[in-house]
Amino acid sequence: MSRLGVLRFPLAALFALLFTASVGPATAQPSDATLDEVDYGQWERLGGATLSPEGTWMATPIRRVNGNHELRIHHTRRDTTRTVAFGRSPAFSADGQWLAYAIGMSEEKRKTLRKQEKPVRRKMGLLNLATGDTTVVPAVSDFAFSDGGRYLAMRRYPPQETPDDMRGADLLVRDLQAESYTSFGNVADMAWQHEAPHLALTIDGMTETGNGVRLYDAATGQLQTLASTPGDYTGLSWRPAEDDLAALRTREDDDWQHKTHVVLAWTGLNDGAPERHQFDPATAEVFPDSLRIVDYRTPEWATERERLFFGVQEREAVKPDSAQADSAAADSLEEYGPAGVKVWHTSDVDIIPRQEVQSEQDRQDNYLTAWHLGRSGDARWTRLGTELTEDVQVLHGGTRAAGLDQTPYREERMFGPVYHDLYAIDVATGERERVAEKIQFFEGPSPNGRYLLWLKNDQYHAYNLQEETATTITEDVPVPVVDVDDDHTVEQKPPFGIAGWTAGDRSVLVYSEYDVWRIAPDGATPERLTMGRADSVRHRYVDLTDEAPGEPDVIPRNAPIYWDLYDEWTEEHGYARASALTGTPERLVWKPKMVTGLTKADSAAVYAYRTEDFEDSPDYFRAGPQLADGRQVTRTNPFQDDYAWGRSDLVSFRNADGKKLQGALFYPADYDPEKSYPMITYIYETRSPQARNYLVPTREHPYNTTAFTQEGYIVFQPDITYRPRDPGNSAVDAIVPGVKAATEAAAVDTSRIGLVGHSWGGYQTTFTATQTDIFATAVAGAPLTNMVSMYNSVYWRSGATDARIFEISQGRMGVPPWEDMDAYVANSPLHHIESLNTPFLMAFGTDDGAVEFNQGVEFYNAARRADKQLAFLVYDGENHGISRQEKNTVDYRNRVLEWFGHYLKGDEGPEWIQDGVPYLEQVEQQDEQQSARAPR
Numbered sequence: 001m002s003r004l005g006v007l008r009f010p011l012a013a014l015f016a017l018l019f020t021a022s023v024g025p026a027t028a029q030p031s032d033a034t035l036d037e038v039d040y041g042q043w044e045r046l047g048g049a050t051l052s053p054e055g056t057w058m059a060t061p062i063r064r065v066n067g068n069h070e071l072r073i074h075h076t077r078r079d080t081t082r083t084v085a086f087g088r089s090p091a092f093s094a095d096g097q098w099l100a101y102a103i104g105m106s107e108e109k110r111k112t113l114r115k116q117e118k119p120v121r122r123k124m125g126l127l128n129l130a131t132g133d134t135t136v137v138p139a140v141s142d143f144a145f146s147d148g149g150r151y152l153a154m155r156r157y158p159p160q161e162t163p164d165d166m167r168g169a170d171l172l173v174r175d176l177q178a179e180s181y182t183s184f185g186n187v188a189d190m191a192w193q194h195e196a197p198h199l200a201l202t203i204d205g206m207t208e209t210g211n212g213v214r215l216y217d218a219a220t221g222q223l224q225t226l227a228s229t230p231g232d233y234t235g236l237s238w239r240p241a242e243d244d245l246a247a248l249r250t251r252e253d254d255d256w257q258h259k260t261h262v263v264l265a266w267t268g269l270n271d272g273a274p275e276r277h278q279f280d281p282a283t284a285e286v287f288p289d290s291l292r293i294v295d296y297r298t299p300e301w302a303t304e305r306e307r308l309f310f311g312v313q314e315r316e317a318v319k320p321d322s323a324q325a326d327s328a329a330a331d332s333l334e335e336y337g338p339a340g341v342k343v344w345h346t347s348d349v350d351i352i353p354r355q356e357v358q359s360e361q362d363r364q365d366n367y368l369t370a371w372h373l374g375r376s377g378d379a380r381w382t383r384l385g386t387e388l389t390e391d392v393q394v395l396h397g398g399t400r401a402a403g404l405d406q407t408p409y410r411e412e413r414m415f416g417p418v419y420h421d422l423y424a425i426d427v428a429t430g431e432r433e434r435v436a437e438k439i440q441f442f443e444g445p446s447p448n449g450r451y452l453l454w455l456k457n458d459q460y461h462a463y464n465l466q467e468e469t470a471t472t473i474t475e476d477v478p479v480p481v482v483d484v485d486d487d488h489t490v491e492q493k494p495p496f497g498i499a500g501w502t503a504g505d506r507s508v509l510v511y512s513e514y515d516v517w518r519i520a521p522d523g524a525t526p527e528r529l530t531m532g533r534a535d536s537v538r539h540r541y542v543d544l545t546d547e548a549p550g551e552p553d554v555i556p557r558n559a560p561i562y563w564d565l566y567d568e569w570t571e572e573h574g575y576a577r578a579s580a581l582t583g584t585p586e587r588l589v590w591k592p593k594m595v596t597g598l599t600k601a602d603s604a605a606v607y608a609y610r611t612e613d614f615e616d617s618p619d620y621f622r623a624g625p626q627l628a629d630g631r632q633v634t635r636t637n638p639f640q641d642d643y644a645w646g647r648s649d650l651v652s653f654r655n656a657d658g659k660k661l662q663g664a665l666f667y668p669a670d671y672d673p674e675k676s677y678p679m680i681t682y683i684y685e686t687r688s689p690q691a692r693n694y695l696v697p698t699r700e701h702p703y704n705t706t707a708f709t710q711e712g713y714i715v716f717q718p719d720i721t722y723r724p725r726d727p728g729n730s731a732v733d734a735i736v737p738g739v740k741a742a743t744e745a746a747a748v749d750t751s752r753i754g755l756v757g758h759s760w761g762g763y764q765t766t767f768t769a770t771q772t773d774i775f776a777t778a779v780a781g782a783p784l785t786n787m788v789s790m791y792n793s794v795y796w797r798s799g800a801t802d803a804r805i806f807e808i809s810q811g812r813m814g815v816p817p818w819e820d821m822d823a824y825v826a827n828s829p830l831h832h833i834e835s836l837n838t839p840f841l842m843a844f845g846t847d848d849g850a851v852e853f854n855q856g857v858e859f860y861n862a863a864r865r866a867d868k869q870l871a872f873l874v875y876d877g878e879n880h881g882i883s884r885q886e887k888n889t890v891d892y893r894n895r896v897l898e899w900f901g902h903y904l905k906g907d908e909g910p911e912w913i914q915d916g917v918p919y920l921e922q923v924e925q926q927d928e929q930q931s932a933r934a935p936r
Contacts, residue, residue, distance in 0.1 A: 032644050034669045035697055035710040039643070041066030043696045044636045046610070046618040051076075051599060052092040052099070055606025057129055058620060058633050059090035059099060065698050067107050073099060073127065074633045076606070076622040082132075084125055093149030096603075098176055099127040100143055100152060103136070119160050126152065126174075141169065144190065146197045150176055151218040153190050153199055168204035173218055182221065186210070191236040193243060194549045196270060200226075200245055202233040213247050215269065226276075227264055235261075239301035240550030243270040246299040246308055251282065257316045260292035265373060267305050279310075279371050284379040290314055296364040302398020303550060306373055307427065309394055311366035312383065349410045354799035368392040368401070370427045382430040392425065395449030396552050400465055401425040402445055402452055403432060415804050415816075417490060422454060424465055435463045435470060440492050446505040447552030451521050453508060455495045458482050460510060462521040473523035479512045479533070487722045489807065489814035499541035502581070503554045514538050516563075518581070529578075530563060530585055539585070540564040542575065544600045557581045560625065562598060565590065569662065571650060571692050575609065575627055588627035594618075594692040598627075608633070612694040614648035614666065614705075637696075644669040646709035648691040653741035655721065656733035663718035663738050664691035665745060668709050678752035678904035679714040681739055681775070683731070683768075684761040687717035700886065702781065702893040703756055711897065713904070716742040720764070722812050725820060728767035728827035735768055752776055752904045755838075756896070759783070759851060759880065760810055762842075763829070766859065769840060770832035777903035779841045779896055782851045782880055785859035786830040788817050790852065797849035797880070833862040840870040841899045843892055845878025871899075871913060 047061030058074045071087025074080070086104040093100075103123040113120050124140035127133075143154045154172045162168075168186030175181075188204035197218040203211050208230035215224040227233065227249065235248035248261040263279040281287050297311030344352050355362070367385035385392045390405040403423035412419060422436040441455040452463040460474045460481060474481050482493040499509035499516060510517045514532035516539055530539035542562040547553050555561075563576040563585050574590035575598055589595055589609065597610040597620070605625050612618035617637040621630035649665045664687055668677055682703055690705070697706040708715045718738030722730040735755075743750050755778040757765035762783030769778040784790045793802045806813050817824040825831045840863070844856035856872060863870040873895060875888045882892050895912070902909035911917055917925070 032670065033642070034644050034712075035707075037699060040697045040699060041068075042639060043698070044617075045696055046620075046634065046636050049597065049599065049608050049610070049620045049634075050090050050092065051601045051606065051608055052129070053094060053096040053602040054604045055601030055608075055622065056096065057092070057099065058608060058622070059092075059101070060620065060634055061088055061090070062636070065696060065700075069104070071101055072634065076608075076631070076633050082127070087125065091143070091145065093145045093152075093176070094147060094602075095149035097129055097149065098145070098152070099129060100145065101125050101127075102140070102143075119157065121157050124154055137172070144192055146192045146199070146218060147195050148197065151192075151197050151199075152176060153192070155187055155190060162206070166204060166206065168206075171201065173199065173216065175218065182216075182218075184214075184216070189234065189236050191238055193238050193245075193269075194241045196243065198243070198269065200236050200238070200247075202236060202247065204232060208232065213245075213264070215245070226266055226274075231262075234295045235298045237299045237301065239305060241548055242301075242305065242550075243268060243274075244301060244305045245269060246301065248293070248295050248299065248310075250295075251280070253282075255318055256289070256292070257318055258292060260315070261295055263293060263299060263308065263310050263371060265299075265308055265371075267373070277373050279379065279381065284381065287379075287381065290317075293369075294364070294366050297366055297368075300394070302394065302427075303396060304398060307398045308371045308373060309398075310369055310371065312369045313366040349414055351794065351799065351801055353794050353796065354801075357799035362388075368394070370394075370398075372428070382427060384425050384427065384430060386432075393445065394427065395445045395465075396447060397449050399427050400449055401427055402442075404442060409438065414801075415807055417492070417808060422452060422463075424452065424463065424468075433468070436461065441495055443495075443498050446501045446508070446521070447554050448505045450505040451508075453498070455482070456492070458493070460495075460498075460508075460519075462508070462523075464521065471521065471523050473508070473519050473521060474510060474517075474526070475523060477510070477512065477517055477519070477526045479515075481510055481512055481517075483513070487724075487812060488809065489724050489812045500543070500553065500555045502557050503552075509541060509555060511540065516541060527582070529582060532565075536567060536569060538566045538568070539576070540566075542598050544598070546602060555581065561585075564598070568689075569650075569652075571689060573692070577625070577627070589630070592692070594694075613692050614694060615645050616694065618694050646671065646706070649745070650688060650691055651716070651718075651738070651741050651745050653718070653737050655730075655737055657723070659721060661719045661721065661734055661738065662688045663716055663742065664688050665742055666691075666705055666709050666715040666717075667746065668712050668714060670712070671714075671747075673747050676747050676749040677712065677714045678754070678900075679716055679739075679742065679746075679748045680708050680754045680756060680900060680904070681716045681718070681735065681742075682761070683718065683720065683735060683755070683757045683764050684759075686719050688719050690717055699890045699893055700883070702882070702889070702896045703758065704893075707897075711901075713900070714742075714746050714748055718742075725813050725815070725823040726827060727810075727812050728764065728829070729771070731764040732768050732771045735764070736772055736774065739774060750774075754778065754900050754904050757781070757783075762851075766829040766840075766842075767827065767832070769838040770829050770835045773837050775838050777839045777841070777899065779843075779899060781843045781882065781892075782845070782848055783829070783842065783855065783859070784851050785828065785855045787811070787813075787824045787828040788821070789858065790855060791817055791824070793852045795850060830859055830862055833859070833866045833868065836863065836866070836868045836870075839903055840868070841873070841896070842870065843873040843875070843882060843895075845875045845880065845882050845884075847877055848880050850880040871916065 043065045045063040050059045058076050060072050063069045071084040073082040087101045089102040091100050103125050110120050121139040124137045124143050126135045139156050140154045141157050145152050152174045156170045158169045167188040171184040171187035173182045186203050186205040187201050189202045191200045199216045201214040212228040213226040215226055232250040237246045244267045246265045250259050251262050252259050260281050265277040266274045268274045291312045292315045294311045294313050300309045342352050365388040367383055370382045372380040384401050387405055387407045389407045390403050392401050392403045394401045403425050404420040406420045409419040417440050419438045421434055423432045424435050425432045439454045439456050443453040445452055459472050461470055462473050463470045482495050486493045496511035501508050507518045507520050515530045518527040532539040542564050558580050561578045561581055565574045572592050573595040576585035576587045578585045593611050593613040595611050600607050607623045608620050610620050619634045622633050623630040646667045646669045650662050651665045652662045695706045705715050720731050720734040753775050755765050755775045758781035762780035765778050765780040766783040791803055791806050795802050844853050846853050860872045875882050878884050883889050901907040902913055
């Protein structure tokens with residue numbers, strides 16, 4: 001066993017190392033003590049829960065602030081927990097007997113290995129859930145159970161000295177019943193067949209001679225070679241729930257740039273006499289030399305084995321030697337070589353920076369193609385895509401496809417929404433019919449491929465592919481199916497969406513603001529399934545179904561249905577259950593907390609869901625079908641009881657337009673209503689749902705609400721809504737009355753109120769500080785300050801233009817500046833600099849990819865000229881979030897606390913706040929800090 005590099009732990013050793021009855025407190029602090037920064041490291045973030053098939057076990061990743069992450073394996077009916085340091089990616093076997101998981105390492109160890117030029121490699125753990133025995137296998141890059149759960153494939157890492165383009169590595173297959181191993185060498189990819197212990201492998205060795213596709217029968221030990229022609233093999237793809245397999249093999253061609261691929265397929269692999277199929281672009285009839293088969297798109301089977309889909313792309317011929325020589329001679333005449341120039345042109349639909357960002361994706365764009373197996377010598381094919389701007393989706397069954405083509409609306413996409421024409425495509429012939437023009441929201445095909453559904457002019461439309469007719473299906477729904485209250489300046493308001501379709505494509509479930517409507521695809525007699533509007537409780541379908549591979553995903557009509565519930569005014573969450581689709585929903589769980597993540601075990605009526613609140617650390621509960629009998633399984637951050645903690649509440653108010661809004665109000669950890677507290681107002685857009693979120697304290701977030709409350713601040717986060725072309729004033733008209741309502745609800749010292757926001761929140765902070773003097777100070781991270789100049793900037797993260805964001809997205813301006821310059825000026829903080837009477841802190845990274853760094857420079861220089869009190873923190877090389885280097889993130893967070901401490905608590909301000917720091921003095925301070933950190 002040692003030859004395979006496998007380590008075993010006996011049961012007693014496992015329990016000594018991994019077993020804990022409960023998570024005890026990390027420190028012993030008096031219950032009225034507030035947090036200090038040294039306490040932050042122990043705090044835990046709860047990851048998603050994975051249930052074992054019968055629901056007896058639950059695995060939950062834990063990420064700690066200090067980086068000491070772990071995986072916790074809980075018994076859902078007993079208070080026992082097994083803990084694996086740096087465990088992640090848990091996977092239960094289908095028979096519920098085993099749990100496999102990856103094992104990482106600390107960041108410090110990763111850094112050490114990189115410095116030593118040693119490989120960073122994960123381990124894999126395997127836990128026997130019945131006995132508690134565990135096995136740790138070193139250097140496992142990925143793993144997968146067979147469909148029945150008896151076998152486990154573990155792929156290791158390629159040898160360190162192998163070339164980067166060689167992907168072959170050792171593979172171990174363990175028979176979990178017989179406790180035996182089978183090993184393979186040079187395995188690049190692996191894929192288990194559904195419902196059979198057959199493992200497909202691609203082999204990639206030092207030379208192509210031994211490469212190929214192998215099929216291993218784990219039950220019999222038989223190894224079969226399916227392909228052995230030299231080349232690189234990729235793209236393993238089983239037909240769902242069947243014994244048909246596909247793969248790609250490279251084909252080099254010296255006459256053409258870029259390699260092409262041969263598509264290979266085997267049908268009936270379980271029959272003992274499988275049939276082999278091959279689509280070779282070099283020999284296929286009527287397949288142009290200018291096309292190549294790409295490996296960017298993995299081959300995909302139709303529901304029936306008669307069709308297989310792959311991607312093709314244009315390619316260019318290699319230049320003849322004479323042409324290359326002529327080109328080289330021309331280049332030699334240039335004294336300095338090619339210039340470093342890019343041509344930007346007003347005809348560019350996507351500006352050059354966007355094209356640069358998208359260049360890799362553009363290189364991978366391809367046309368979907370259908371290969372018709374078994375016809376005309378396996379060479380018959382149909383190209384389904386006609387434009388690279390087209391997205392083609394094959395419908396269930398594989399005989400029809402839907403195509404979305406945005407080519408006709410490329411110019412409109414430059415500054416407006418992305419529109420498409422919708423096509424129905426015959427897969428056998430490639431013939432297409434346009435069924436809808438200029439649509440923005442396509443909800444996709446029905447599960448069985450009978451209908452196409454889209455939204456246009458505030459209504460849903462269904463196209464019957466058999467009858468070739470379109471019907472408006474929501475005309476008789478008495479409430480809007482689009483969000484008419486959405487305040488973005490767009491012609492088509494976004495839909496609330498759909499839940500899905502019932503079996504046989506008989507009906508579609510469409511959402512309104514609060515309810516769910518069942519509608520036949522001919523639009524006849526819409527039926528309301530929920531009654532949420534009466535008490536303003538939103539109902540949404542929870543998909544707990546588990547379809548077999550290849551089966552359509554449908555909503556059951558005669559099985560219990562679960563609904564997710566949410567009240568936006570009370571921020572209550574929960575779940576309801578109906579005995580059938582048309583049954584009356586019965587509330588099962590309903591709490592003034594976040595209640596999320598409902599999931600079900602695969603083979604038992606065991607459910608789990610998660611709850612949290614600002615003062616209640618997130619945890620999962622195990623329950624039966626009625627959910628009300630939930631039993632707490634996880635216990636995160638139990639040491640919170642050793643500290644004083646704040647609480648949250650909701651505050652209602654009306655903005656200047658009379659619209660009802662609310663905000664989240666957070667009280668200090670040691671709140672005493674008889675005292676008076678400073679308040680920090682944090683803004684963005686809709687913030688009231690944060691009242692129910694648990695926020696882990698950390699130094700790596702400069703505006704951490706929990707940290708603020710631990711520092712003795714009340715924190716208020718109001719909701720903001722917007723009028724068209726008036727975002728700045730809209731924000732002021734919500735923030736000011738919101739703050740007034742907060743001061744009436746809590747013991748706030750109205751002379752000590754601060755304002756803070758980042759990005760869009762930073763913009764609103766900056767603008768608000770020029771419009772009102774109710775704030776003692778303000779802090780803005782990466783704010784846009786001049787709407788006129790910002791409109792013409794580039795959003796460097798994506799390479800897109802900011803103009804589109806201003807017109808139809810967050811800016812809500814609707815038009816360019818030259819069509820309404822007054823509105824742009826009126827909503828630009830820079831143009832109100834003379835009214836800034838609030839001490840102001842601004843921060844930017846010089847490499848900000850979202851808001852131009854020069855936006856900060858403009859406001860800084862304007863403030864200097866207008867003789868205003870402003871400090872400008874500039875972080876060299878930082879991006880939008882000031883998070884590239886931890887030292888910068890922590891520095892910014894500390895300076896925010898120092899700034900608020902000075903202006904809201906009366907602390908003595910350090911030199912940088914009072915008078916700034918000369919450049920040479922800053923350099924000397926940094927040199928001193930660096931010397932102090934240097935090893936002695």
